[in-house]
Amino acid sequence: MVALAEQVSHALDQVLDPHFKVGLNDMGMVTDIDLKDNGQVELGMRCPCIGCPAWKMMQHNVKSKVSEIDGIESVKIRVDWEKPWTRDDMSEAARSKAQSHGYVI
Template sequence: MVNDQLEQVHKALNDVIDPHMGVSIVDMGMVKRVEATLDDEVYVGIVNPCVGCPALEIILADIRKEVGKLDGVIKVKARVEWGHQWDKEDISCEGRARAARHGYVI
């Protein structure tokens, strides 16, 4: 994969929504790592804002689904990177605005 393809992965991740907040995982600041191999596999590492989040498996499945739609992607691995911490400061301005529309104050 080349840089253009990695950009497409990042765009696809904008379509993965945290179901609790109604905000993309990109705007939530959950995406910590995106890597691609020469054999067209993609790895997406995220942080989880809520330990024990019941939506975690849904989010990981949505990552695999959205990134897997991209041309040239053969396999998608999505995992929580427990060595990283999420902080509410990681939320983008757009993410804060969308969360506010869903009734969350951040």
């Protein structure tokens, strides 16, 4: 299961936030990866903002990318509203990339 969780995490690194062009893990949007024995994975994710125009696209891209992994039968995304996403959740690499594109972080 650990290897499968690492594969899921790696897949999430390849799904980019469309604004910053940074993987969702580095963006701090992924809160947890819960693998079930039946091949189902439930991902906890934080939406960057209410009404985010790219949110549905990001969810689609996550499901598509994670579903490519052998052993994954289904992908469910749970939105974590308890702790809203903030720029403080971004990794240092994500901050640097955003700043290099002119964003003030």
